[in-house]
Amino acid sequence: MMSVGFARSYFATFGVALAGFLAGVVGCSNDTSVAGNSAETGSPELASIEGRLYLGEGVASMARVSIVPKDFNVFDDSVGIFGETDERGSYRLTGVAAGTYSLEAVAVSGERLLVQDVVVSDHDSVVIQDDTLKVPGYAMLKSEMADGAEGVITAVGTTIYREVSVSGGMILVDSLPAGELDLRLSLGGNVELYKNLKVTPQDTAKVGFDAEPVATVDTVVMRFVAPLAAPKGSVDSLMGFVSDIPLALRLTPENCNFDTLAGMDGRWEVRRINAGGAASKKLPITSGYFDSLAQEAVFWVNVDSLNLEDSLELVFNNALTSGFALDVFPTNRAYNMVWHFDDGIAPITDWAEKQNFPGTAFKVSLVDGVVGSGVKMSATSALVADHSAEADSSLHGDLVFGTEDVFSFSLWIRLDNLGEEQLIFEKAGEYELRYVPDSGFVVNFYHLASGVVSDDVADTASYKLSWTSGSEGLKAASWVYVAFSKLSMDGLGNGNSCLFVNSSKVEKPVLSDWEGVRGEAADFRIGGFAGAIDEVFVGGSYRENSWTYMTYLNQKPSDYWPVLVAKF
Incomplete structure (x- = not known):
């Protein structure tokens, strides 16, 4: 890769x-x-x-x-x-x-x-x-750029990275280890290579040598556009404006010449283009994976305001150095845990900004997911979010949620069979997602009576709130999108909430008695079923129905939205 x-x-x-x-x-x-x-x-x-x-x-x-x-x-x-x-x-x-x-x-x-x-x-x-x-050495490189021009030097095959500028037609590169180096200069839209430069230990008052580039790399710019118009067949209630939504943008052989990109470094940027052609600021972007051999790639971008009359423009430029410190899954937007599985499962990488909850995997393997890689599960497999048992204020967001808390999750699941009850995930005694034959997917939230009197009302009854999707349309061995979002709930189950299974939704929970037994705090744990899982999001936020539905359209394994098209 x-x-x-x-x-x-x-x-x-x-x-x-x-x-x-x-x-x-x-x-x-x-x-x-x-x-x-x-x-x-x-x-x-x-x-x-x-x-x-x-x-x-x-x-x-x-x-x-x-x-x-x-x-x-x-x-x-x-x-x-x-x-x-x-x-x-x-x-x-x-x-x-x-x-x-x-x-x-x-x-x-x-x-x-x-x-x-x-x-x-x-x-x-x-x-x-x-x-x-040894004492580091220094390189002085010739440049025809104007004084003050700024760029970046990297040493190929090392961690060496230096921000540099032109002064008197020269560029000083400091603190280089003794030996032969290939330096790569990105400056003023050009990329130049300095091959086999011999660096010797130097006093700080001296420079190592004068050098001229042995090769100039042609500038390559590739543009792709993704129209955000709602796909055909979308529900009529789909709103035209959504904010703060992470979208997967896919490159495939149909829209990208991977041979051109092979072995090439550069910067990927995304902007939102409105109907009048005006571009937004650069949007946060990160690469889920890039496989030139398989000729497929996924970029995640956080779209600050998503209007269906807009487009997204993805641009690659090999003459620019990569990166800006922006996050696609910011914790202040309640992305508490994000598992893509594209970094493997040893350990599972948490892609949320704070990366508080990497995962530990037991008896699992990687398979093709809905976006990149997924995880194959058996009845004895488990994925556990590390140090997620108890609330921790130092984490700026945890995985402890009660009936009174704002909460959301989404994931894709593929069950091998639908003939028996299976636990999908749980935080024991707090909340869980199950599959139940004839009932479909069921979200349970458990409230443990505190005995506290507030506003002359005594909290003396424990109860369970349940959202049930129904089993209509569910098929074994098929990927299913399950998403849930709620604001705080009272003891009658009142409050905004919604359970999505693909594009179908359930908004009203059922209130029932619960024995109110809760042991020690437990970790967030996925397991108890045979099949596969992918794209797990957990957060302390309420997601509007349009946000959830458009996330479903975006992450679908086929016929997904939006589709990138090469722009010439």
């Missing part, structure tokens, strides 16, 4: 992945988005890289060490494996998949090391020759 541009935006890539390396991590740890995971990939052949680092006449303790794939660039979503040397200057990075890597190290005092072309074989233990961290 090859990622083009950025995959989790500049904030997620540079601000999280790279910062993990530059800021340091205590001890050694693994990131399976690069290394893979033997339990999930089916390949137990993981290796390790180890060595010892020196600094001056002693060892380099507490130096930060990282390995990244040979073709790594800081705008990709591939995160390296990183760690720290001990008091003897030794390090050991484990869980490394077979491949070719670059190893970087940085001392607390700023000395650096770069070892390139580190080859790792299956279940091999690679010992790198003891090496010494």
Whole structure:
């Protein structure tokens, strides 16, 4: 799989992945988005890289060490494996998949090391020759751009990223490790490559060398447009205006020449275009995945105001560096947990802004989902949202919701059979989603009597609120969209709420007695059925019916809306 541009935006890539390396991590740890995971990939052949680092006449303790794939660039979503040397200057990075890597190290005092072309074989233990961290060097690159022009330098196959500007027809690139580097300069709409530049340790008062680019990359701009007009057959009640909605935009062989994009980096941007042709500001965008071999890609974009007379314009430009620190699933909009499963299941990535709830998977595997990857489940499988048992105010949003709370969820589910009752997800004693034969999908909220008297009314009765979809039109082994949204409820079930199953909805719950027994706080848990699941959203918000219905239209596995068309 090859990622083009950025995959989790500049904030997620540079601000999280790279910062993990530059800021340091205590001890050694693994990131399976690069290394893979033997339990999930089916390949137990993981290796390790180890060595010892020196600094001056002693060892380099507490130096930060990282390995990244040979073709790594800081705008990709591939995160390296990183760690720290001990008091003897030794390090050991484990869980490394077979491949070719670059190893970087940085001392607390700023000395650096770069070892390139580190080859790792299956279940091999690679010992790198003891090496010494050295004072960084500097490069002075010639430029014909006007003074003050700003751009970005990256070193191919490393985490090195520098914001630079032109002064006196030259560009100074500081703090480079000794060795040969390929530098990539993005400046003024052009991309230039400086190949095999030899950097030697330098005093800070000196520069390393003058260099001229050996290659200029042709600027490639690709445009796609997605009309937002409601698709044929939409319900008459579909409103023409919706705000703050994340939409999946799909690239396919029908609308995109993937061969042109192969091996190319750049920036993806999205704007909303109104009927008069005026463009909005850049909208938050992130790449769900980009597979040049399978020729398919998905971008998620948060549309601030979605009018059905507008269009979305997706633009790729290889002359621009990637990224802006905007989030598609902001926590302040009550995206508490978002699971796409496109980053795998070891662990499950939480795509919500705060990333408070990564998931732990048990006895599951990846399958084709409705948008990208989904998860195959059996009756004994489980997906558990980490540290979700109790409310935590420090998380700025949790998964604890009662009958009095605003709450919403949506997901896609494919049940292998419809002949028996099955639990889809639950937070035990609080809320749950079940499938019940002849009743369809059922959402239950449990209220435990507090005994407190408020406004002269004593809360002495426990009860259950239930929303039931009915089973009409449901088929085994077919993807079904289930979404639910509610404002606070009183003891009679009064309050705005809606359960959607595909495009059908149930608005009124049924109130019934409940024995009121609740044990210790439980985690949010998906499991108890055989089939598959995808696109799980949980949040503390109320979603209007049009918002929910348009999300259904957008995420459908076929005949989805909107459809991107190449624009020339």
